[in-house]
Structures are given as C-alpha cells and as structure tokens.
Amino acid sequence: MNKELDRLKNEYKNVQIPKELDVIVGKALKNKPKKKQLYIWPTSAAAAAVLLTVTVNFSPDAARAISKIPVVKEVLEVITFNEIKEEKDHSSIDVKTPAITGLENKTLEENLNKKYVEESKKLYEKFTNSSSSQKGYLSIDSDYEKVTETPAVLSIRRTIQRTEASGYIQNQYISIDKEAQVLITLxxxxxxxxxxxxxxxxxxxxxxxxxxxxxxxxxxxxxxxxxxxxxxxxxxxxxxxxxxxxxxxxxxxxxxxxxxxxxxxxxxxxxxxxxxxxxxxxx
The missing domain is CATH 3.90.640.20 (Heat-shock cognate protein, ATPase)
Structure with missing residues (x-):
C-alpha cells in the first residue's frame, strides 16, 4: 500500500461536514486507490489554466480551496475533483467526485462540494470494508453529468451503482439557480x-x-x-x-x-x- 493511498485514507477519516449543510442541501438530496489515484481536470481553458497551478488533495481543505479558485465571472463549471480507482481481491471501485466552481455564493458551493466528498468517503468505506471481510464480490461505480444547463438553471445528476449479488442504481440530483445563486428544492x-x-x-x-x-x-x-x-x-x-x-x-x-x-x-x-x-x- 503506497504512502499516497495511506494519506488519502487518513484524510477520508477526518472529513468534517458542516452542520449547516443539512439546512442548505438536505431538502434537495435524499439520503434513503490500490494501485493509482487519477486526477482528471476540466477541459475549459479558463478553469484549466488556474487549476494547473493548484495541487488538489482529497480533503476538506482542498474542497474549501476549490471554492476560492478565481474563475471567469459567470462561468459555472462542474469538474472532476478526484477519481478513485482501485481493485482488491474480488472487489473494485471507480468513483468520480464532482466539484462545482464559479458560484458567487461560496457557502453553497463549499457545502455542496463537501457533500459530494462525504458521499465518496462513504462509498470508499463500503469498498474497504468489503475487501477486508472478503465476503464476496462488490463493485462500486459513481459518475456524474450535467443533465440540464439553461441561462437560469444548472441540474446535475450523480449516479451511484453498486453490484453484489445484483445491481442497484441510485441517482442524486441538485438544481441550482445560476442567477440567484441558490439551491432549488422541490x-x-x-x-x-x-x-x-x-x-x-x-x-x-x-x-x-x-x-x-x-x-x-x-x-x-x-x-x-x-x-x-x-x-x-x-x-x-x-x-x-x-x-x-x-x-x-x-x-x-x-x-x-x-x-x-x-x-x-x-x-x-x-x-x-x-x-x-x-x-x-x-x-
């Protein structure tokens, strides 16, 4: 197990989610790497130029740093904050953690990004617990996409698929008013x-x-x-x-x-x- 993975695990264990997150996000989000870490960066020139100078670690500090990255005004982006890809015994995980940049409402931006980090942390814990118990095959995959982007609204879907004896797909959505800089709840x-x-x-x-x-x-x-x-x-x-x-x-x-x-x-x-x-x- 390399030192980078050990560092990642330790940071996962210490992720702190702010108490106010439930107020900001709770109504919109229903709660019902062995060999290598992959860092995938956005392709837009404006965001990439900034991110090339920043070292992003999978931690609360990094999530906070992302929210403070200077971006072109009015450019709201969804980027891959981190991708964890690992195989161990008969289990595997491939989880992409999204991050939102460009919101003027930095409290909302930071808390949404921390929410994504916390979800990825839980998925990784499931993977490590399954690997250590060696009870059987487990595959965890998570990706995201912008399902809608209009001048007023950005809707993002994060898909989580878990496969053991059978598969289970869960979709999580957030919708943001890009102009008012608020989360849209049902x-x-x-x-x-x-x-x-x-x-x-x-x-x-x-x-x-x-x-x-x-x-x-x-x-x-x-x-x-x-x-x-x-x-x-x-x-x-x-x-x-x-x-x-x-x-x-x-x-x-x-x-x-x-x-x-x-x-x-x-x-x-x-x-x-x-x-x-x-x-x-x-x-």
Whole structure:
C-alpha cells in the first residue's frame, strides 16, 4: 500500500461536514486507490489554466480551496475533483467526485462540494470494508453529468451503482439557480404541499398508460404489490429539463422491478401550473 493511498485514507477519516449543510442541501438530496489515484481536470481553458497551478488533495481543505479558485465571472463549471480507482481481491471501485466552481455564493458551493466528498468517503468505506471481510464480490461505480444547463438553471445528476449479488442504481440530483445563486428544492417550486398529491396521481396515471401500451413495463401500483407506490416524498429526487419541465426521478427498485432500472417521469406543466410559485423554472 503506497504512502499516497495511506494519506488519502487518513484524510477520508477526518472529513468534517458542516452542520449547516443539512439546512442548505438536505431538502434537495435524499439520503434513503490500490494501485493509482487519477486526477482528471476540466477541459475549459479558463478553469484549466488556474487549476494547473493548484495541487488538489482529497480533503476538506482542498474542497474549501476549490471554492476560492478565481474563475471567469459567470462561468459555472462542474469538474472532476478526484477519481478513485482501485481493485482488491474480488472487489473494485471507480468513483468520480464532482466539484462545482464559479458560484458567487461560496457557502453553497463549499457545502455542496463537501457533500459530494462525504458521499465518496462513504462509498470508499463500503469498498474497504468489503475487501477486508472478503465476503464476496462488490463493485462500486459513481459518475456524474450535467443533465440540464439553461441561462437560469444548472441540474446535475450523480449516479451511484453498486453490484453484489445484483445491481442497484441510485441517482442524486441538485438544481441550482445560476442567477440567484441558490439551491432549488422541490418544495420551493410550489405554493403549498398539494403538489405531492397532484404529482403522485399524474405519475400513477403515466404508469398505467405505459403498462397498457407495453406489456414489458411494470410498476408497483396494485394492492397485490408488497410496497405499492402511493405518493412521492415531499423531497423526491427531481430535476428541471432543458425544455423547462419538471422531471421526477426514482431509484432502481423504488417503484418498479430491477429490470426497469432507475425510472423518471416528466410532469406536464398544465397539471401543476396552478400550484407553481412562478414560471421562472417550469413553463
């Protein structure tokens, strides 16, 4: 085990997540290297020119440093902060940790980045615990992508896939108002809690229509199902699409059998228009 990996493990153990993170991020994020470390940097010239002069370590100090990197004003970027790739015994891990740069709201930027670091830390702990116990094969993979970027909104999806006896895919989303420099939560889009019932009924109707049109599709909505879908969580995972529509997302197995994967539903705006606070994000 090389010294660099030992250093990384020690830093993982000492990651401190600020108490105010739950206030800023909690409503939007639902919580339900052996041989080599890889550092992958952004391709944009402005960001790369700065990052070439900075040594980034996988630590809270580095996360804080990222938020202070001078970037071109109004350029909001999502970069790979760190990639951990390791194989040991019959287990493997390949986790890319995203980082957001360019937000003027540095408190939000720093806390979102620390949240990503904490998630990666937990994934790495699962990997090391599995390797040390030698109970069987475990594969952990995590990547991210910008699913939407408009002049007003940036939506990011982080995908985590764990494979043991079977696979499990979990998607986590955040949406940021680029101009107001705030995190967009599902609740913040609506006047009151009625959205939970209205969106849930629309999703169940979409499920029925899909199953009627395609016999290969199946959702857990009947009384015979062990845990039938009844309604979304008030803080259900979501993102805002490029055509300004609300998309509700579910993890694998959450509302459908595993072969359906992680599913999502685009909600027709006319169904929720009377409940929306405004039409800035959804119209």
């Amino acid at each position: 609740k913040s889009l609506f006047k009151n809690d009625e959205y939970v019932k209205v969106i849930s009924e629309n999703i169940k109707e979409q499920m029925k229509q899909q199953m009627k049109a395609d016999s290969n599709k199946l959702y857990f909505i009947t009384e015979e199902d062990m845990e039938p879908f009844t309604q979304i969580d008030p803080n259900q995972q979501f993102y805002i699409s490029g055509d300004y529509k609300l998309v509700i997302a579910f993890d694998e197995y959450e509302v459908a059998p595993g072969y359906m994967g992680a599913v999502e539903f685009k909600i027709p705006t006319e169904v929720i228009s009377d409940l929306l606070v405004g039409d800035r994000y959804i119209h």
